[in-house]
Amino acid sequence: MTGSLLLRNALLLDPEVGEYVEGDLRCEDGRIVETGQGLRGDVRTEDLRGAVVLPGLIDAHVHVTASTADLGSLPSWSPSYAAAHGMRIMGEMLGRGFTTVRDASGADYGLADAQSEGLFRGPRLLFCGRALSQTGGHGDNRNRGTHVHDDHPCCAGLGRIADGVDAVRAAARDELRKGAHHIKVMASGGVASPTDRIDSIQYSAEELTAAVEEAGAANRYVAAHAYTARAVNRALELGIRSIEHGNLIDDRSVALFLEREAFLVPTLVTYWALKQEGREHGLPESSWRKVDEVLGAGMAALERAARGGVNLAYGTDLLGGMHRHQNHEFRLRAEVQAPLDVLRSATTVAAELVGMTGEIGTLRPGARADLLVVDGDPLADVTVLAEPKHFRHIIQGGEPVS
Template sequence: MTGNLLLRNARLLDPLSGEYTEGDLRCADGRIAEVGPDLAAADVPTLDLRGAVVLPGLVDAHVHVTASTADLGSLPSSSPSYVAAHSARTMSRMLDRGFTTVRDASGADYGLADAQAEGLFRGPRLLFCGRALSQTGGHGDSRTRGTQVKDDHPCCAGLGRVADGVDAVRAAARDELRKGAHHIKVMASGGVASPTDRIDSTQYSAEELRAIVEEAEAANRYVAAHAYTARAVNRALELGVRSIEHGNLLDDRSVSLFLAHDAFLVPTLVTYWALKEEGREHGLPESSWRKVDEVLGAGLAALDRAARAGVKIVYGTDLLGGMHRHQNHEFRLRAEVQTPLEVIRSATSTAAELLNLTGEIGTLAPGAHADLLVLDGDPLADIGVLAEPKHFRHVVQGGEVVVG
């Protein structure tokens, strides 16, 4: 993206300070060039916003763009080309919902990231991890009890790869890093969509988790861990995991460990809401649907506990299949226990920090990517403005208007 654009008469929201500044914003070569009053730019497309609110493009730090169905076990039997076409459409619709950067939490690869970056399809910037690492019978092992043969060939679609033992997990982590992974995803507890594990289980030994963290750190990357229970969350944090995905059943010790290790929590409340409401319609097996209640009620309480203590919290949704359309509803759910500004930061400045892109995204400061969202309402007064894309006047990506 190398767009040039001038936005006039805007109310510019700084997520860090929570304050508005009235003025203009100029984009040049896909970056924010300057912010201030009465900016001049000859022969540049200009939008007079007449006081509309501008904030940085949104970040969703937990997506599965290749999850064309909630029946994750069926993905390996899908054609890779079919899954890629589905993923392109899913990402295009994410951009329509104001998300200009997403972090994939398993499934997407360098091919999708490169295709988006080259403009082969429209969609948010994609940070990928490849496949999540799972122990045999873990959350990333999609085999049912009667399936004996492990088939996670890299040419096939799928979210996880099974690796057991320190040497095997090192090799698996190195392989994902070889293919350009921005982070490594590991399954550190049971989950809803997996067929043979329990949500309250811990997964991988301390030695295996430590080895994965060592490999990520050696490559100047980090590990994100799927974990629900306090036992699983605390083990992962003690062993150097940087971000905990979900964390619905965390406890006070978890909060202390987040703060001590400067780690991040990525709750995904909307996926449980959506799975309970319509998961079975979109392919979620009955056995997985019955697991949802174990984590649904605890999610808000965990978010409240972490937010009150000052844990760094990042926006994530974890939606699958036809439920991706609920992506913005996470804003409304979080607002039940957080202020609008706190929720906005989770999808902008704090997300940028987790992704190691501070100064590049999640800010309106000069030098950042010119990824912007123009709203017809005040999200600090009503977070519903972000929960409903009908309030989005424009979405700007790389200095070019891509919506509106």
């Protein structure tokens, strides 16, 4: 039977519980149906002999179509070429144990539909389409000498320019029309954009509110790219649910995260990777020089947020050939957070962020049978998850994929 599997003699680690339970786990039709002792079933059976079983990992900030760090070049690519790269990148993500990813701009319904129909191997894809940016904002990749914005239909383009309340409403509605699971807005400057300052704030309060209202009307939410406390706090006050990066937050930010029950998605590994090898993978020199403005502050921000009890989800934001460092984020988080908290960031907390609590990120019966079989003890040393060589099996929908 498709998606049916029995895992016996395992150490079950449900992040919701936070401790090991010896026993078996049975899947049918792609879902977990039972855990306990001495389970039986006329299905494929694997004796794990004490290996750890935990939910498949969730990366809440990826760009699966960003196959180069030169983001300004992407809109000129052929859609078929961009899609081929995206499928390759997603397949490699699945091989690192990530069974669900949330794309933070670039991916579209085509890749999501193709993955769900089994046309290629990759994680479940939650997409936002194009991120909304003001002229000269983080999603505007034109240099100073370029005047025309070519809104190419290719899925590789990460942003779309929308200026003014009416234009923001129309752009948000258009992405929702195409099936977006969330709306992404650029609420501050960034590293990879050529003409803005990292410490700038972007979009007026009225424009951000329009995006929040449109997402809320569709029972969706808004994620915002933002670095500084000024940008983060403003976004949270206006009802944005998810802050991406947040390297320069302050104590007021922490209070607002708690008050609004919002989420922070730090992406520490991308700054580490950009500094180490960003130029090798196409990052322009002007952008590479911006990395230092946020690199050192990211760890301090994570520590401030963790100490304050902020909802922290796992994210990586890697570009081009740097995607291979996706699991290194576990090492960086482990410098600040306890192992269980890091694990929860990539399972239960991320599942809550994307509105799939009980569906993914858990071993409870009824959840999707997306599982990771690990040799090692993540509760003692979560960095075992930083090395896919420790993954004995990666299971998606009850089917072993590696």
